[in-house]
Amino acid sequence: MEKAKIKTRLKRELSSRRKYKTTYKDIKYYFNIEIESHEKLNKNQYTLSKKAYTNLKKHLRKDYECIDKLYEFGVLSNHQYKLLSK
DSSP: OOHHHHHHHHHHHHHTTOOOOOHHHHHHHHHOOOOOOOOOOOSSOOOOOHHHHHHHHHHHHHHHHHHHHHHHTTOSOHHHHHHHTO
16 A cells, blocks of 8 residues: 555544554554564563652643543543553
8 A cells, every 4th residue: 555545544534533442453454564572571670769659640740631632532532541641
């Protein structure tokens, strides 16, 4: 499928109220590609200092507000919301 057709199809699908299950299913649906999730096991487990944790919370506050709004508008499923708001 050429880029223009993909772009048009994505716009059409995204503008509808279709609820997406996960990114992996979306990629399979649009591109017929199966991908696997890989999690890096970190040997060095570090804990954030109180100051680092506070700064990180401040930095990500708007991101989490956006996730909350998307969930309120019904764009995200319960599963997606739980994954994103961890």
